Amino acid sequence: MYQPRRLSRSESVPVRTLDYHVRLWGQPSPGRAPLVLLHGWMDVSASWQFVIDAMAEERFVIAPDWRGFGLTAGAPGDGRVDNYWLPDYLADLDWLLDHYTGEQPVDLVGHSMGGNVAMHYGGVRPQRVRRLVNLEGFGMPAFRPDEAPGRYARWIDELKRLHKGEMSLSSYPGPEGVARRLMKTNPRLDEHKAQWLARQWAREGQDAQGQPRWEILGDPAHKIVNAHLFRVDEMLALYAAITAPVLAVEASDDSLGGWWGKRYGLDEYHQRLKSVREVRIAQVPEAGHMLHHDQPARVATLIEAFLQAD
Secondary structure, eight states: OOOOSSOOEEEEEEETTEEEEEEEESOOOTTSOOEEEEOOTTOOGGGGHHHHHHOSSOOOEEEEOOTTBTTSOSSSTTOOOSOOOHHHHHHHHHHHHHHHTTTSOEEEEEETHHHHHHHHHHHHSGGGEEEEEEESOOOOOOOOGGGHHHHHHHHHHHHHHHHTTOSOOOEESSHHHHHHHHHHHOTTSOHHHHHHHHHHHEEEEEOTTSOEEEEESBOGGGGSOOSSOOOHHHHHHHHHTOOSOEEEEEESSOHHHHHHGGGSOHHHHHHHHTTSSSEEEEEESSOOSOHHHHOHHHHHHHHHHHHHOO
């Protein structure tokens, strides 16, 4: 099994109505920006371990488990939620930076959903971000207004399915099953990393018969489609408000085209990035969407070079 080179520690931080689980590496260094890492959808903060281990220098790193993922609950106490939306992540991040960094700007890195949060937050609070790295955070396709009725109907239907227990996440008899699932989703993930990651990505529980089952650390409510249509004009306004230099990193595998076909591709994404005042694009070869698992050393090198550049 993979053996981490740099060990993390965990803290619980009050954020709005929740106790947020935050994973930390290293110690604060006077005059040096903290590094904040934001994981993606159905992922956890421990997912950054491979990149942390590949970095040439030790940094003070702050990596939260987003609400409803990992060890952060989706609702206070034993409460439940049946819906998640992007603005909550923006507010949660602001609370976390209040706690850890105060007025000091941070180096902000996000993957996938976390990359989208980072880009939006960079426009909402530009003074709090020194440099920004977006790993495969592409946003969504443009939607037409006439798609709204169907979108709202789908949202309501999926809520009903969730409450009937029809949208639960898979469970597995042991961590080996979780590891196989991770490797099936990402064929480039080797078994050593998958076995380690499985124990961060899931936890042991019991089924109705009292038999051990490993359950994914994610709220099934995250599978509910967002009720509101994605607004490209709003996103472009947020991009234009970013003052930090931005590095947009893509994997060599075109996951965007795989998800959306002709509806939304890299050409349109690159066109959107022109709204950012200072941006450069880099590609990681031999990598898919989970590029921080596939090529952690190359990702670490890109991040460190960009953060250290004048």
